[in-house]
Amino acid sequence: MSLAAAAPLVHFMFYTRGSSDEFDRLARVTGDEGWSWRNIFSYILKTEMLSPPADGHNTTGQVNPSVHGHAGPLLTSLPGNATVLDSRVIETTSQLSEFPFNLDMNSGNPLGVGWLQSTIGHGMRSSAATAFLTDVVLGRENLDVLIGTRVTRLIRTEQFLSTPTFLGVELAQSASGPRISLTARKEVILSAGSIGTAQILMLSGIGDRQELSAHKINTLVDLPDVGKNMQDHPWVPLQWMVNSNDTLDSINRNPELMSQFVALYNATKQGPIANNPGGNQIGWFRLPDDSPILKQFGDPTAGPLSPHFELTFGNSFLSFNQPEPDTGNFMSMCVALVAPTSRGSVTLASASAFDAPLIDPAFMQTQSDLAILTEAVKAAHRFAAAPAWKDFIIAPFKDAAQTTSDDDIHAYIRRMVSTFRHPMGTAMMSGPLDSKGVVNPDLRVKKVNGLRVVDASIFPHIFGAHLQAPVYAIAERAADLIKEAHGIPLSH
Numbered sequence: 299m300s301l302a303a304a305a306p307l308v309h310f311m312f313y314t315r316g317s318s319d320e321f322d323r324l325a326r327v328t329g330d331e332g333w334s335w336r337n338i339f340s341y342i343l344k345t346e347m348l349s350p351p352a353d354g355h356n357t358t359g360q361v362n363p364s365v366h367g368h369a370g371p372l373l374t375s376l377p378g379n380a381t382v383l384d385s386r387v388i389e390t391t392s393q394l395s396e397f398p399f400n401l402d403m404n405s406g407n408p409l410g411v412g413w414l415q416s417t418i419g420h421g422m423r424s425s426a427a428t429a430f431l432t433d434v435v436l437g438r439e440n441l442d443v444l445i446g447t448r449v450t451r452l453i454r455t456e457q458f459l460s461t462p463t464f465l466g467v468e469l470a471q472s473a474s475g476p477r478i479s480l481t482a483r484k485e486v487i488l489s490a491g492s493i494g495t496a497q498i499l500m501l502s503g504i505g506d507r508q509e510l511s512a513h514k515i516n517t518l519v520d521l522p523d524v525g526k527n528m529q530d531h532p533w534v535p536l537q538w539m540v541n542s543n544d545t546l547d548s549i550n551r552n553p554e555l556m557s558q559f560v561a562l563y564n565a566t567k568q569g570p571i572a573n574n575p576g577g578n579q580i581g582w583f584r585l586p587d588d589s590p591i592l593k594q595f596g597d598p599t600a601g602p603l604s605p606h607f608e609l610t611f612g613n614s615f616l617s618f619n620q621p622e623p624d625t626g627n628f629m630s631m632c633v634a635l636v637a638p639t640s641r642g643s644v645t646l647a648s649a650s651a652f653d654a655p656l657i658d659p660a661f662m663q664t665q666s667d668l669a670i671l672t673e674a675v676k677a678a679h680r681f682a683a684a685p686a687w688k689d690f691i692i693a694p695f696k697d698a699a700q701t702t703s704d705d706d707i708h709a710y711i712r713r714m715v716s717t718f719r720h721p722m723g724t725a726m727m728s729g730p731l732d733s734k735g736v737v738n739p740d741l742r743v744k745k746v747n748g749l750r751v752v753d754a755s756i757f758p759h760i761f762g763a764h765l766q767a768p769v770y771a772i773a774e775r776a777a778d779l780i781k782e783a784h785g786i787p788l789s790h
């Protein structure tokens with residue numbers, strides 16, 4: 299029994315696996331070599347089918363096909379529509395040595411600037427739903443997909459000495475609607491994401507005793523780390539005014555032009571609408587090895603192939619928290635801290651599954667987070683100062699212009715910081731004998747029988763990556779762990 303994943307239906311489709319170091323750290327901290335890059339790589343390839351870009355252009359020199367899957371259900375592709383930024387971003391990589399070109403950021407070494415790969419195939423979003431819930435799969439007798447239905451809690455079905463078994467699931471379609479209970483024969487697989495999984499566990503009596511009792515929930519399993527250790531990627535936008543009309547701003551502000559491109563897209567799956575709105579390239583970077591910040595605070599990354607920060611390059615005014623200007627054309631960078639050390643939480647607001655829980659991403663709570671994101675903002679300005687942008691950039695947008703001194707940047711970060719929507723860690727995995735953590739390396743919930751978690755909540759450290767690819771990777775291995783546990787032959 300599991301929940302279908304929906305976030306892939308709304309997200310930005312960036313397909314980034316993270317570094318080999320990050321999977322190797324997962325193996326190291328859990329004591330399970332099965333999570334290492336070497337072992338996980340075949341699962342990553344199994345999920346993917348690298349496909350031609352929407353515009354059919356020749357992608358030689360933009361991707362390394364040998365590190366990709368070519369027969370999986372999830373379609374990935376290179377950008378499907380050229381933009382006015384492309385040549386300038388790539389030129390910058392040969393002009394400034396601190397921003398080198400990387401042929402393929404999904405090889406295990408993401409460092410440098412490369413062409414964005416997206417979960418797009420034939421100009422359309424490829425999601426967990428399109429890839430895995432195909433008509434054939436939906437036709438299976440042993441699969442029911444319930445829509446408009448919420449899990450309100452898991453139900454303890456047995457208790458053997460001090461270990462409870464949770465094979466029951468309670469569902470409802472509204473806060474006051476009837477509750478329906480189902481009982482699994484083998485096990486329950488909880489995949490409600492970093493927010494939903496923590497909430498459901500706590501509503502089921504699995505969590506921190508004190509917190510649960512505050513909501514009059516009987517603690518059946520005292521697991522204090524449920525909802526703790528949350529990490530997410532904080533980012534700030536920076537924009538520059540540019541002297542070209544050929545940016546998406548011109549389309550976004552012109553309903554007639556927009557409907558022409560929508561019509562083109564509907565007829566041909568081509569044009570700007572077929573492209574990832576997030577841009578055509580991304581870069582992943584480390585602070586220099588001799589950085590005083592690393593000396594003072596230590597290195598928060600998983601290793602030398604893991605980035606401290608990310609830059610994305612957008613062909614329009616991009617921001618989650620600034621109104622779009624009425625005039626002008628823009629180039630934007632999203633500047634993200636991808637190895638944060640701050641840890642937040644998900645706690646219950648009430649004992650109802652229909653009340654959203656309280657989410658505290660705890661952004662910028664450590665000095666090192668602030669210091670590294672500050673360096674990232676400075677790096678973005680250096681990138682935009684490369685000769686490649688000389689005749690293109692007019693000036694930084696008025697807010698971005700106030701980011702020259704460290705103090706200014708700190709104030710800007712405090713004002714602008716936002717989430718990349720990559721929460722993880724609220725049911726973190728740890729070694730089988732480790733009292734910290736929520737799930738064991740086989741993803742089974744500690745101190746419980748019959749219950750496994752498979753989603754982004756299990757990562758003990760955030761990846762330097764947009765998280766869908768790491769989640770697909772762990773889900774592929776989880777499928778084998780589940781089959782093994784129930785004596786079902788593996789398919790490879």
Ligand SMILES: Cc1cc2nc3c(=O)[nH]c(=O)nc-3n(C[C@H](O)[C@H](O)[C@H](O)COP(=O)(O)OP(=O)(O)OC[C@H]3O[C@@H](n4cnc5c(N)ncnc54)[C@H](O)[C@@H]3O)c2cc1C
Pocket residue numbers: 301302303304305306308309310311312313314447448449450489490491492493494495498651718719720721752753754755763764765766767769
């Ligand atoms: C706006 C946005 C943009 C993003 N962009 C990108 C991107 O470009 N690239 C990338 O790699 N990642 C991106 N992400 C992140 C990525 O989508 C997530 O990291 C990933 O989907 C996490 O997978 P998951 O299985 O843990 O959770 P989800 O995919 O969120 O799946 C959890 C599912 O459980 C359901 N659920 C929760 N609680 C209950 C309940 N009580 N009862 C029933 N169902 C429940 C939810 O509705 C959801 O369908 C983005 C996320 C967002 C929100």
